[in-house]
Amino acid sequence: MKFQYALFILVMLVFISCSGNMNKPDNTKPMYGEVAKSPEYQKIDDEFKLMCLQKFGSLYDAALAHAGFAWDYVDKNDFKSAMKRFNQVWLLDPSLPDSYYGFAFIMKMQNKQTDYERFYKMALEKDVDGEGKKRYEDRVSSVSVINQ
Numbered sequence: 127m128k129f130q131y132a133l134f135i136l137v138m139l140v141f142i143s144c145s146g147n148m149n150k151p152d153n154t155k156p157m158y159g160e161v162a163k164s165p166e167y168q169k170i171d172d173e174f175k176l177m178c179l180q181k182f183g184s185l186y187d188a189a190l191a192h193a194g195f196a197w198d199y200v201d202k203n204d205f206k207s208a209m210k211r212f213n214q215v216w217l218l219d220p221s222l223p224d225s226y227y228g229f230a231f232i233m234k235m236q237n238k239q240t241d242y243e244r245f246y247k248m249a250l251e252k253d254v255d256g257e258g259k260k261r262y263e264d265r266v267s268s269v270s271v272i273n274q
Contacts, residue, residue: 153210156229156245158217171217178218189219196228197265205232223249223258231266 151158151167163171178188196211212228219225226249233241253259 153213154206155209156213156216156233156241158213174214175218185218186222189215189222189224192218193222193224193228193261197269200228200231200265200269205235208232221252223253224261226252227258227262231262 149161149164151161151163175185175188178192179185182188182191192211192214196208196215199205199208199211208228209232212225212232215222215228216225226245230242230245230249233239233245249258249262
């Protein structure tokens with residue numbers, strides 16, 4: 127009986143610890159895993175945005191710079207770090223298509239076709255003037271040259 131009780135407690139602790147992580151943002155997934163952020167994470171985000179605003183002058187310029195940082199990681203085949211940077215782009219300016227193109231590219235490299243199509247479609251919807259797609263195609267063409 128004691129063994130069953132101890133086993134039950136152990137299973138419950140594992141379940142609770144796993145369920146607690148389900149709502150934790152994951153910077154290795156597009157849009158931080160699409161989970162709502164706690165006030166603690168929102169504060170960290172606000173501090174990051176303020177730092178970027180001071181350094182780059184606008185969140186738009188900061189987002190473009192971070193997109194460049196992300197593609198630099200793609201060039202090195204470091205998709206995990208690239209995803210983290212694309213998430214920062216998305217955080218800084220969710221209306222900028224560059225993060226969605228980046229998410230799509232990484233999903234394609236990971237053979238996640240459904241996710242690729244979803245994020246590519248989102249990118250096209252955000253890309254009202256076509257400038258994001260030009261930047262994306264320029265970067266993708268340089269990646270394929272580097273990785274041949």
